[in-house]
Amino acid sequence: MQSFMQTLVFGIFAGAIYGIAAMGLALVFGVLKILNIAHGELVMLGGYVGFWAFSTLGWDPFLSLIIVIPAIFIVGLILDRIVYRHIVRQLGEEKIKNSLLVSFGLGLVLQNLAQALFTGDERSVQVSYAGEGLNIYGVLLPWTRLATLGIVLIVTLALHFFLRKTYPGKAILATAEDYESAELAGINIGRVYMMTFALGAALAAIAGQFVTFTYSLAPSIGMTWTLKAMIVIVLAGTGSILGALPAGLLLGVVEAMAGAYLAQTYKEVAGLVIFLFVLIVRPQGLFVRK
Amino acid sequence: GGEETTTTTLATGTTATTTVSSTETTGTTEPLPATIKVGAVIPLTGKYSGLGEQVKNGYELAVAEINAAGGVDVGGTKVPLELSILDDESDATKTVQQLETHSSNGVVAYLGGAGSDLHAAAAGIAEKNKIAYVGIAFALYTGVMDQGYKYVFSPFPKSQDMAETIFDLLDSFAPKPSKIVVFAEKTDWGAELTRLWTEQATTRGGYTVTAYEYAPGTTDFSALIVPAKDANAEVLLALPSGPDGLAMMKQIKELDWNASVYLLIRAPDPPTFGENLGKDSDGVFLLPGWNNGLPYAGVKEMAAAYKEKYGKPAAALTGPAYSCVQILVDAITRAASLDRDAIRDAIAATNLDTLVGNVQFKPDGTSSVGCPVNQWQGGKQALVFPADVALVPPIYPAVPWKDRQ
Amino acid sequence: MKTTSRQLPSFKPSRRWLTPGAIAVLLAFAVVFPQQVAKDNVWNLFFLMCLGIAMGQSWNMLGGFAGQTSLGHAAFFGIGAIITRVLWFHGTPFFLALIVGGVAAATFAMIIGAPTFRLRGAYFAIGTLAVAEVLRITIAQNQPYISTMPGSMIAEYNLPSRYWLALGLAIATTGAAYMLLRSRWSLGILGVREDEEAAQATGVHVLRHKLLALGLSAVFMGLAGGVFAFKQISYYPEAPFFPTFTFEALMIAYIGGLGTVSGPVIGGIFFVVVRERLAANLTDVHQVIFGALFVVIVLLLPGGLLEIWDRSKRLALRVIRR
Amino acid sequence: MPDFLNVDAINVAHGDIQALWDVSLEVGQGEIVALIGPNGAGKTTLMRAIAGLHPLKSGTVLLRDKALHALPAHRIVEQGVIMVPEGRRLFGGLTVMDNLELGAYSKRAREVRANTLELVFELFPLLAERRTQRANTMSGGQQQMLAVGRALMGVPKLLMLDEPSLGLGPLVVENIFETVRQMNQQGVTIFLVEQNARQALELAHRAYILEQGRIVGTGLGDELLRDDRVQQAYLGICPAPEE
Amino acid sequence: MLLNLEGVSKAFKGLKAVNSVSTRLEEGKILGLIGPNGAGKTTLFNLITGVYPPTEGKIFFDGKDITSVAPHARCWMGIARTFQLVRPLPELSVLDNAAIGRVYGRDPIRNRSKAEKASYETLEMVGLAARASEKAKSLTLVDRKRLELARALAAKPKLLLLDELLAGLNPSEVLTSMALIQSIRDMGITIIMVEHLVKAVFGIADQIVVLSAGELIAEGTPAEIACNESVIDAYLGRSLHA
Numbered sequence A: 001m002q003s004f005m006q007t008l009v010f011g012i013f014a015g016a017i018y019g020i021a022a023m024g025l026a027l028v029f030g031v032l033k034i035l036n037i038a039h040g041e042l043v044m045l046g047g048y049v050g051f052w053a054f055s056t057l058g059w060d061p062f063l064s065l066i067i068v069i070p071a072i073f074i075v076g077l078i079l080d081r082i083v084y085r086h087i088v089r090q091l092g093e094e095k096i097k098n099s100l101l102v103s104f105g106l107g108l109v110l111q112n113l114a115q116a117l118f119t120g121d122e123r124s125v126q127v128s129y130a131g132e133g134l135n136i137y138g139v140l141l142p143w144t145r146l147a148t149l150g151i152v153l154i155v156t157l158a159l160h161f162f163l164r165k166t167y168p169g170k171a172i173l174a175t176a177e178d179y180e181s182a183e184l185a186g187i188n189i190g191r192v193y194m195m196t197f198a199l200g201a202a203l204a205a206i207a208g209q210f211v212t213f214t215y216s217l218a219p220s221i222g223m224t225w226t227l228k229a230m231i232v233i234v235l236a237g238t239g240s241i242l243g244a245l246p247a248g249l250l251l252g253v254v255e256a257m258a259g260a261y262l263a264q265t266y267k268e269v270a271g272l273v274i275f276l277f278v279l280i281v282r283p284q285g286l287f288v289r290k
Numbered sequence B: 001g002g003e004e005t006t007t008t009t010l011a012t013g014t015t016a017t018t019t020v021s022s023t024e025t026t027g028t029t030e031p032l033p034a035t036i037k038v039g040a041v042i043p044l045t046g047k048y049s050g051l052g053e054q055v056k057n058g059y060e061l062a063v064a065e066i067n068a069a070g071g072v073d074v075g076g077t078k079v080p081l082e083l084s085i086l087d088d089e090s091d092a093t094k095t096v097q098q099l100e101t102h103s104s105n106g107v108v109a110y111l112g113g114a115g116s117d118l119h120a121a122a123a124g125i126a127e128k129n130k131i132a133y134v135g136i137a138f139a140l141y142t143g144v145m146d147q148g149y150k151y152v153f154s155p156f157p158k159s160q161d162m163a164e165t166i167f168d169l170l171d172s173f174a175p176k177p178s179k180i181v182v183f184a185e186k187t188d189w190g191a192e193l194t195r196l197w198t199e200q201a202t203t204r205g206g207y208t209v210t211a212y213e214y215a216p217g218t219t220d221f222s223a224l225i226v227p228a229k230d231a232n233a234e235v236l237l238a239l240p241s242g243p244d245g246l247a248m249m250k251q252i253k254e255l256d257w258n259a260s261v262y263l264l265i266r267a268p269d270p271p272t273f274g275e276n277l278g279k280d281s282d283g284v285f286l287l288p289g290w291n292n293g294l295p296y297a298g299v300k301e302m303a304a305a306y307k308e309k310y311g312k313p314a315a316a317l318t319g320p321a322y323s324c325v326q327i328l329v330d331a332i333t334r335a336a337s338l339d340r341d342a343i344r345d346a347i348a349a350t351n352l353d354t355l356v357g358n359v360q361f362k363p364d365g366t367s368s369v370g371c372p373v374n375q376w377q378g379g380k381q382a383l384v385f386p387a388d389v390a391l392v393p394p395i396y397p398a399v400p401w402k403d404r405q
Numbered sequence C: 001m002k003t004t005s006r007q008l009p010s011f012k013p014s015r016r017w018l019t020p021g022a023i024a025v026l027l028a029f030a031v032v033f034p035q036q037v038a039k040d041n042v043w044n045l046f047f048l049m050c051l052g053i054a055m056g057q058s059w060n061m062l063g064g065f066a067g068q069t070s071l072g073h074a075a076f077f078g079i080g081a082i083i084t085r086v087l088w089f090h091g092t093p094f095f096l097a098l099i100v101g102g103v104a105a106a107t108f109a110m111i112i113g114a115p116t117f118r119l120r121g122a123y124f125a126i127g128t129l130a131v132a133e134v135l136r137i138t139i140a141q142n143q144p145y146i147s148t149m150p151g152s153m154i155a156e157y158n159l160p161s162r163y164w165l166a167l168g169l170a171i172a173t174t175g176a177a178y179m180l181l182r183s184r185w186s187l188g189i190l191g192v193r194e195d196e197e198a199a200q201a202t203g204v205h206v207l208r209h210k211l212l213a214l215g216l217s218a219v220f221m222g223l224a225g226g227v228f229a230f231k232q233i234s235y236y237p238e239a240p241f242f243p244t245f246t247f248e249a250l251m252i253a254y255i256g257g258l259g260t261v262s263g264p265v266i267g268g269i270f271f272v273v274v275r276e277r278l279a280a281n282l283t284d285v286h287q288v289i290f291g292a293l294f295v296v297i298v299l300l301l302p303g304g305l306l307e308i309w310d311r312s313k314r315l316a317l318r319v320i321r322r
Numbered sequence D: 001m002p003d004f005l006n007v008d009a010i011n012v013a014h015g016d017i018q019a020l021w022d023v024s025l026e027v028g029q030g031e032i033v034a035l036i037g038p039n040g041a042g043k044t045t046l047m048r049a050i051a052g053l054h055p056l057k058s059g060t061v062l063l064r065d066k067a068l069h070a071l072p073a074h075r076i077v078e079q080g081v082i083m084v085p086e087g088r089r090l091f092g093g094l095t096v097m098d099n100l101e102l103g104a105y106s107k108r109a110r111e112v113r114a115n116t117l118e119l120v121f122e123l124f125p126l127l128a129e130r131r132t133q134r135a136n137t138m139s140g141g142q143q144q145m146l147a148v149g150r151a152l153m154g155v156p157k158l159l160m161l162d163e164p165s166l167g168l169g170p171l172v173v174e175n176i177f178e179t180v181r182q183m184n185q186q187g188v189t190i191f192l193v194e195q196n197a198r199q200a201l202e203l204a205h206r207a208y209i210l211e212q213g214r215i216v217g218t219g220l221g222d223e224l225l226r227d228d229r230v231q232q233a234y235l236g237i238c239p240a241p242e243e
Numbered sequence E: 001m002l003l004n005l006e007g008v009s010k011a012f013k014g015l016k017a018v019n020s021v022s023t024r025l026e027e028g029k030i031l032g033l034i035g036p037n038g039a040g041k042t043t044l045f046n047l048i049t050g051v052y053p054p055t056e057g058k059i060f061f062d063g064k065d066i067t068s069v070a071p072h073a074r075c076w077m078g079i080a081r082t083f084q085l086v087r088p089l090p091e092l093s094v095l096d097n098a099a100i101g102r103v104y105g106r107d108p109i110r111n112r113s114k115a116e117k118a119s120y121e122t123l124e125m126v127g128l129a130a131r132a133s134e135k136a137k138s139l140t141l142v143d144r145k146r147l148e149l150a151r152a153l154a155a156k157p158k159l160l161l162l163d164e165l166l167a168g169l170n171p172s173e174v175l176t177s178m179a180l181i182q183s184i185r186d187m188g189i190t191i192i193m194v195e196h197l198v199k200a201v202f203g204i205a206d207q208i209v210v211l212s213a214g215e216l217i218a219e220g221t222p223a224e225i226a227c228n229e230s231v232i233d234a235y236l237g238r239s240l241h242a
Ligand SMILES: Nc1ncnc2c1ncn2[C@@H]1O[C@H](COP(=O)(O)OP(=O)(O)OP(=O)(O)O)[C@@H](O)[C@H]1O
Pocket: D014, D015, D017, D019, D037, D038, D039, D040, D041, D042, D043, D044, D045, D046, D086, E138, E139, E140, E141, E142
């Protein structure tokens, strides 16, 4: 029982990171209809900023979010300027395909630039209080993991509020629906695109920071996180941004349970099989009203 | 120029005897080219790039030193080495393509990269092209060194050497630990090591071994750590890749499993391991294949030159990489020819003191070289075993997580 | 009803065919050049080009003609590779093994086709990616051992024969794409790409046409996998299932010109040559440049390299008119 | 001389194909001006060009003294020039209410949003009922109402309507035309493109005729209604229902 | 009876878009389907063509129950349609757009070049022959509507459903199209047309069905409908009679 709970809890913790990693992708995909394969590279870059803050400034990784987020937000702005801006006005499927390709190329560039800048060595951040935490009837809840979960929850709620309740948020949704109409409503769509993309990048950066101190970082981790994030957003469902969190948690728990009770080697398969199952019985996703 | 064109003949006779050089290749009477072309294919990008960089630096340092001294003595004439390095992006398919490129450019020998799967792909090509291949930075035996290849040489410890050394180490501890847990990566190397470890445990006696398999790329190890902890296991043996190893150690701490020995092959090798884990890296054993504190001839000089050139201490793979060049140069000199087969034969007959100790190749292309054990101590790798070369004693048992401040 | 039987004006749909002359030149070059140079890296380069063309054509049949962006083509490639190799190593004549591999890939495609085609657009893409990953991981778990050609095969190994096979496959695949596009089936397949509902209302059995495109695409991708298995001396059985192969196929189709027959040919040649040249000459930064080049092509030439041709044609026309 | 909206000698092309040739027209403050012409004449193109959705090759568009052609579309909206695009173009996935609120996105409109909303709901009570329905699940006619409603939310000074009656039932068409008239009486200038030439000319003070990208005629609304050529080309007599 | 609807309903999450509609249609007639916006006309088309399954009721075509027949199979049986918001296949040529109907519709021609030749004639009929080799996306709205019609006609339907084909045409174009619709009827094709141009519908329809809020509120000849009080209230308004 105790080990079951321990597995469950770690599944949830892992899932929280999946959730936040997917949320930025969901935002950019659901809103801009851009399938950004380079999302994982943004996660990776965020991780490096956090690593740098820790190793040279000695900042706590939770504190350094205050520089990680703006840094990658700016990277997002720049990437939008030089790359994504040019495809965002294309239509429907065309745009999705082109974005797939452009971001694949961009992913190569970012990954290899990171390789040149930071070398291929794995990096990670180990805080002095790593491993400390709550012990509830033998189930361990490390502070770092709890804080991660908490931040993910807060970010999710804030994002939801922003999109649904504020004018700039609604402008983002409107632009996603029909950019010309949005222009005709007086929305500066160029800015909306830029902000949305940068916001997505900032979310990726948060994920990157968590990845860095929970697991590890290397220039090549991008693709893994893109794949995970894509699976999560499909689980969550079309256009569901908030749904990325529960979907991420679900994936995390399924993988952890499969790892503990089926076979550790097949746990990713278990996650993917659940994913395919959901796709087939509920193609609109789990967290979307039909 | 002296480019040679190997046409792969369908005749099977050439494989039976290795001493007969094939008829198409040029003899020693041919005028010598301006340089000796040697081709290396190294993973400079992708998942093995961290290792690849060490290997590359080792080669480049060695070649620079040889050329600074005028080059290689080929039958009395000094000819400089021309080392051409191509990147295979840690992708075995690309390794093949790059080796073919080298071959067509007329290299006289290949130098290998890093990582078992890339070496395995490369070995077949070397064999097909009949070009000698000297490669380090992989311990996998099955599938690479057991294929009966004639052109593949590896002056680097193999899994069997590692397994023996590890159990020598465990045997040397007092009190002797008994409960071993293996986190077995589900790869051929993982299977090979798990098998060898289990064999060693049985032959030496006094050990129990439980193996848990996991897939490479796993981020969450709680499903392995929780049962290991519940069973009060004392020794962890594993061969994680870099990222897997970091995640593993972090979660061992998070889940508060206190073993006496953490012995990880591969992940703790790069210097960044200590930086990444800080004091939590302390006590982790590793078998990097080499150490810049080993008492072999030339190690000190090389370490100093390395530090001068790259601004950091010579890493574990740089020594063996340097040795590959030493072996190759020695062989070319003895062959007194740039004929590919002559070089191959000369390599097979190597008896040379190198940075990895004395190298003499067995028929399968391996060589017994030292297999030093390091341990992370105070954020640095320390040479702790075998006792005759050890610089400091090992920490045993590992300090419990709670007591590390 | 008007039954004007007057002569039809030339309404041949304006397709972008390489002229027969260009085809002949290309073929002659593909046959003569590697033999003249007779170097391993040239054989190898040409082999990779042909394999790339075959993969690009295959992907294009589904992605370009039927408009279904698949990210799971590596699954077909991998199945073709593993089946061909296992059968071949166990004594089946190679060509038989190759064909069984292709058929197996198509069979697998048919099995996963019906459920995955319930997904649209990007969801189809991600769904197929997941299918391929399931397969890759499963294979990696079950077959973690390196697959190496036995020594006897290495001794007899002959690179040009690999190339001729790949060339044959590239020609066959291109021919198949051409025939498909000229057949009446293409109307339905293209119709599905343009507007499923409208096509359906006009009597097109949507699923059947998607499956047709998928099946054909999978056969050729499977055959390409089989050729890979024939060429590669040793690799992990998991390797042909890597998403890299999907992306390579997709990029080749895309770079050349999606939905055309000549596109993947141009794309395959361009892609492989550029990648290999960069990798050989700019070891340190080749990936960065390749990635950037890719971005630039997609941004500046959304219609692929064929667009350069189209644009220059239009430009020429305008100049002439003046 | 009307001097509210001044379109002067604009040329617009779609890629290589020129759609508008030296088109000039004027709309005076408080006027209703209709633009009629056959399909493909370039009416939509002209409207889009004024709204800033399509770049000009040459020529100027002035609102009073403000050069609209130099502004991006969203800044033109801020000047009070608002267009109801052809084919409705709603924010399909958002609710009716979201659509209306977004119509009042510009700062000017946002300040008076509550009032305008009341007005729109008065005009189209159905929209009030369907507040939470997703726009793309509404019928064609309902969507057109929403499109007009959304434009009104922007508090237009110049309202441009591109075929607002397209696909609407007779009652709704009447409703729309009546709305347009009311808006105009409240001081909104109207520029209208319509296929339904008769109703358009009845409503409009003045009208322009656009054919093949060129203005080929202009006049007062009822003048043109009586014009032979216009009658022939645009008014054609539909057979009356047999009663 | 060519088409027979028996108590057909379609609900979208509680909203009854079509509510228990029953009607029958004889062969060779033009049925005008009118009603206010949102009455359920397009939805009824979608039910007849099989885009949605009905929530209740049965649909018979040519004496056969087609309630659960797939859309493409209904086309094979002879039901073709145009869309209210036009949906040509934009990247295909005008000719190919029409040829699809000929290759896949009822009584298909399997040989592609023969099918192309036959569809060219259909294009002539709707006046698009001159643009046969252009891409469909380069057409104007009206031409796209014509193309939709050609595509539907090429499928050799017995029953043709026209959803607001006349919307957006100017009066003289309306007249031409009306003549075209009549000539299609004269070819023996039964037609249901949804149209808000009441004058036009009344001018050529043999029978009118009026939907309002999903319900069939009146059915009869154009003359009968024009005087029907409930139709005037729900849809036509007084002005038509003023
Ligand atoms: N996006 C486009 N690309 C190419 N050509 C276009 C495009 N939009 C319109 N055209 C062409 O420009 C010309 C004018 O089109 P426009 O839509 O402005 O006409 P319109 O008068 O509004 O017609 P309608 O009454 O059908 O709405 C037409 O010949 C049309 O084919």
